[in-house]
Amino acid sequence: MIGLSLAYLRDRGLNTALNILLLALSVASLVILLLFSSQLENRFDRDAQGVDMVVGAKGSPLQLILSSVYHVDIPTGNVPLETVDLLRRQLGVAEAIPLALGDSFRSFRIVGTEPAYPALLGASLADGRMFAAKMEAVIGADVAARTGANLGQRFVGGHGMSSGEDGPRHEETPFIVVGRLQPTGTVIDRLILTRVDSVWEVHGIERPDAHHDDESEAEHEAHAGAAEVTAVLVRFGSPIAAVRLPGFINRQTNLQAAVPAVEVSRLLALVGVGLDAVRAFAVLLMLTAGLSIFVALLTALKEREGDMAMLRVIGASRAAIIGQVASEGLILASAGAALGLLLGHGVIGMAAASIEQLRALGLNALAFHPGEALIVAAALGIGLIAALIPALRVLKTDIAETLANAR
Amino acid sequence: MSNPDTLTNSKTAQGPLVEARGLSHERDGRTVMAIGDWQLQPGAHALLLGPSGSGKTTFINIVTGLLTPSHGAISVAGEVMSALPPVARDGLRRRTIGLVFQTLRLIPALSVTDNLALAQQLALGHVDRAAIAGMIDRVGLSHRAAARPRQLSQGEGQRAAIARALITRPRLVVADEPTSALDDANAARMIDLMFDVADATGATLLVATHDGRIAPRFANRLNLMAPVAA
Numbered sequence: 001m002i003g004l005s006l007a008y009l010r011d012r013g014l015n016t017a018l019n020i021l022l023l024a025l026s027v028a029s030l031v032i033l034l035l036f037s038s039q040l041e042n043r044f045d046r047d048a049q050g051v052d053m054v055v056g057a058k059g060s061p062l063q064l065i066l067s068s069v070y071h072v073d074i075p076t077g078n079v080p081l082e083t084v085d086l087l088r089r090q091l092g093v094a095e096a097i098p099l100a101l102g103d104s105f106r107s108f109r110i111v112g113t114e115p116a117y118p119a120l121l122g123a124s125l126a127d128g129r130m131f132a133a134k135m136e137a138v139i140g141a142d143v144a145a146r147t148g149a150n151l152g153q154r155f156v157g158g159h160g161m162s163s164g165e166d167g168p169r170h171e172e173t174p175f176i177v178v179g180r181l182q183p184t185g186t187v188i189d190r191l192i193l194t195r196v197d198s199v200w201e202v203h204g205i206e207r208p209d210a211h212h213d214d215e216s217e218a219e220h221e222a223h224a225g226a227a228e229v230t231a232v233l234v235r236f237g238s239p240i241a242a243v244r245l246p247g248f249i250n251r252q253t254n255l256q257a258a259v260p261a262v263e264v265s266r267l268l269a270l271v272g273v274g275l276d277a278v279r280a281f282a283v284l285l286m287l288t289a290g291l292s293i294f295v296a297l298l299t300a301l302k303e304r305e306g307d308m309a310m311l312r313v314i315g316a317s318r319a320a321i322i323g324q325v326a327s328e329g330l331i332l333a334s335a336g337a338a339l340g341l342l343l344g345h346g347v348i349g350m351a352a353a354s355i356e357q358l359r360a361l362g363l364n365a366l367a368f369h370p371g372e373a374l375i376v377a378a379a380l381g382i383g384l385i386a387a388l389i390p391a392l393r394v395l396k397t398d399i400a401e402t403l404a405n406a407r
Numbered sequence: 408m409s410n411p412d413t414l415t416n417s418k419t420a421q422g423p424l425v426e427a428r429g430l431s432h433e434r435d436g437r438t439v440m441a442i443g444d445w446q447l448q449p450g451a452h453a454l455l456l457g458p459s460g461s462g463k464t465t466f467i468n469i470v471t472g473l474l475t476p477s478h479g480a481i482s483v484a485g486e487v488m489s490a491l492p493p494v495a496r497d498g499l500r501r502r503t504i505g506l507v508f509q510t511l512r513l514i515p516a517l518s519v520t521d522n523l524a525l526a527q528q529l530a531l532g533h534v535d536r537a538a539i540a541g542m543i544d545r546v547g548l549s550h551r552a553a554a555r556p557r558q559l560s561q562g563e564g565q566r567a568a569i570a571r572a573l574i575t576r577p578r579l580v581v582a583d584e585p586t587s588a589l590d591d592a593n594a595a596r597m598i599d600l601m602f603d604v605a606d607a608t609g610a611t612l613l614v615a616t617h618d619g620r621i622a623p624r625f626a627n628r629l630n631l632m633a634p635v636a637a
C-alpha cells in the first residue's frame with residue numbers, strides 16, 4: 001500500500017513537488033528563525049557574561065557595546081587611560097579591564113588588554129603561557145585554527161579593523177605568539193590578546209601625521225593612540241554601583257557608560273518585532289501548506305472514489321484504505337519537513353559562510369535546537385490531519401453506490 | 408424463506424458455487440429483483456440476462472456481499488454470504504470472487520503488472536511475480552506489461568482487467584455488463600478471452616448483461632423479466 005501511495009504521488013508529480021516545496025519553505029523559515037534567534041541570544045548572553053557596564057567615548061551606547069563586548073562594530077572613540085584607575089577607585093567596582101582596539105591580523109582583532117579579560121570570559125590556555133612582556137600575544141582558538149599559528153610564531157598587525165583586506169602593515173613591530181586559548185564558544189575565540197602598551201608601541205613608532213587614506217574618520221579617531229584606551233569593561237561588586245554609576249558617568253563626565261544587558265535587550269526587542277512578524281508569516285505559510293495538501297488529497301481522493309471502492313471490493317480493509325491515504329499525507333509531510341530542515345540549516349550555513357559578522361556571532365549550521373523536533377512534529381501532524389479528513393470521508397460512502405456511480 | 412442451516416450443510420467441493428434460496432430484494436416497498444431458487448454449478452458459466460432495471464446489478468451486489476437481500480439467502484462456495492457480518496463477507500469475497508467492472512477500474516497510477524500485483528497482495532497477502540507474468544502473457548499483454556492503464560487501447564484495458572480479476576485464482580468471476588459499451592468485435596473478443604482464461608484457471612463465470620449479442624455464447628442462462636411498472 002505504501003507503494004500505491006508513492007505511485008499516486010508520482011502520478012501527480014507536479015502537484016506533489018509543489019506541496020513538498022511549500023511545506024519545506026515554511027519549515028525552513030521556522031528553523032532559520034529558531035536557530036538564528038536562539039544562537040544569537042545564546043551568544044549575546046555568553047559574550048556579555050560578567051560585564052556589567054562598559055565605559056567608553058560618547059556616542060551610541062549600542063555601538064559601544066557591539067564594538068567592545070561583541071567586537072562587531074567600530075568603536076565610538078577613545079578615552080584617557082586614567083579612566084581605568086578612576087573606575088577602579090569607585091566604590092562597588094570589583095573589576096575594570098581596559099581594551100585597546102584598532103589593529104587586526106587577517107581580520108582577527110588585536111585587543112590590548114590585561115589577563116583579567118580572558119579570565120572574565122572563562123577562557124583558559126590550551127598551551128603556552130599568558131602574555132606578560134610587551135609584544136607578546138595570546139591567540140583565541142579560532143585564530144589558531146584558521147591561521148595555523150604555533151607558539152613562537154611572529155606576525156605583524158595591519159591597521160584597521162574592517163574585515164577582508166588588512167590596512168597598511170606595522171612591519172617594524174611584530175607580535176610573538178606565546179600562548180593559545182582553548183575554545184570557549186565566545187568572541188574571545190576570534191581575538192588576539194596582548195598588553196595595552198603593545199598596541200601603543202605599534203602606533204608610537206608610527207608618525208602622528210601618517211594618515212591612512214582608506215581609513216574612515218571614525219576609525220581614525222577610534223584608533224588607540226598613546227595613553228588612551230578604547231573602552232573599559234566593568235564588573236560590579238555591589239548592586240548599589242549598578243544603580244548609581246552608569247547615570248553618574250553619563251551625566252558628570254564626558255565619558256559614556258552603557259549596560260550590555262540593557263542594550264542587548266533593546267536590540268533584541270527591536271530585532272524581535274521583526275522576527276515575530278516573520279515567524280507569524282512562517283506559521284501562516286505552514287498552515288497554507290497544510291491546506292494545500294488537504295485540497296490536493298481531497299480532489300485526488302474524489303477522483304479516486306471509484307478506485308477506493310474497487311480496492312475495498314477486491315480485499316482492502318478499511319484500515320488499509322485509511323492507512324494508504326494517511327501515508328500519502330505523511331510521505332508528503334516528511335519529505336517537506338526533511339527538505340525544510342536541510343534548507344534551513346543550509347541557509348544558516350551559507351549565511352555564516354558568506355557574512356563575516358554572522359560567523360563572528362557564532363552562527364552554526366550544524367547545531368540543532370530541540371525546538372526543531374516540534375517544528376517537524378507540527379509539519380507531520382498537519383500532513384496527517386490533511387490526509388485523514390478526506391480519508392474518513394471516503395470510508396463513509398456506500399461501496400455499492402460508489403461503484404455504480406463513479407466513472 | 409429458506410433456512411440458512413440447510414445451506415451450510417451443502418458445503419462440499421461438488422456443491423453449487425452459488426446458490427440462491429427464495430431470493431428477492433425490495434427497495435422502498437418495491438420488489439426490484441426476484442430470482443427465487445437458483446444454482447450455479449462449478450464450471451457452468453452462466454449468463455444473467457435481462458433488460459435494464461431488471462435487478463441484475465442488485466443480484467450481483469448480493470452475490471458479492473455488498474448488499475443484504477431483504478428475502479431469502481445466498482451462499483457462495485458453501486458459505487451463506489448474506490448471513491455473515493461485514494468483515495467476514497469481505498474475507499469470503501476476497502478468497503473466492505474475482506470482479507470485472509464495466510469501467511475496468513484499473514488504478515491509473517500503476518502499471519499493468521503493478522495493478523495485478525496489488526490485487527494479489529490484497530487478496531492473497533503475497534505477490535507472485537511469475538504468476539503475474541504468466542497471466543499477462545495469457546491475455547496477450549506481455550508487450551504492454553509496464554504501460555499505465557491510460558496508455559492502453561480499449562481492448563488492451565479489458566485484457567488487463569480480466570487478468571486482474573483472475574490473478575487471485577478465484578473460483579467465481581463476476582462481471583457486470585462487461586460488453587455493453589463495446590462494439591461487436593470487441594464484445595466477442597472480451598467473451599472469448601473470459602472463457603479462455605476462466606477455463607485455464609478453473610474459474611466459473613457469472614456474467615450479468617442486457618447485451619443480447621453475447622447470449623448465444625452461454626448454455627446456462629438465467630433470464631430476468633423487466634420490472635412490472637408500478
Ligand SMILES: Nc1ncnc2c1ncn2[C@@H]1O[C@H](COP(=O)(O)OP(=O)(O)O)[C@@H](O)[C@H]1O
Pocket residue numbers: 401434439440457458459460461462463464465466634
Ligand atoms: N440505490 C438505489 N436506490 C433506489 N433504487 C435503486 C437503487 N439501485 C437500483 N435501484 C432500482 O432497482 C432496480 C434494479 O436495478 P439494477 O439492479 O441496477 O438493475 P439492472 O442492473 O438490471 O439494470 C431498478 O428499478 C433501480 O431503479
Ligand SMILES: [Mg+2]
Pocket residue numbers: 463464465583584
Ligand atoms: Mg446494472
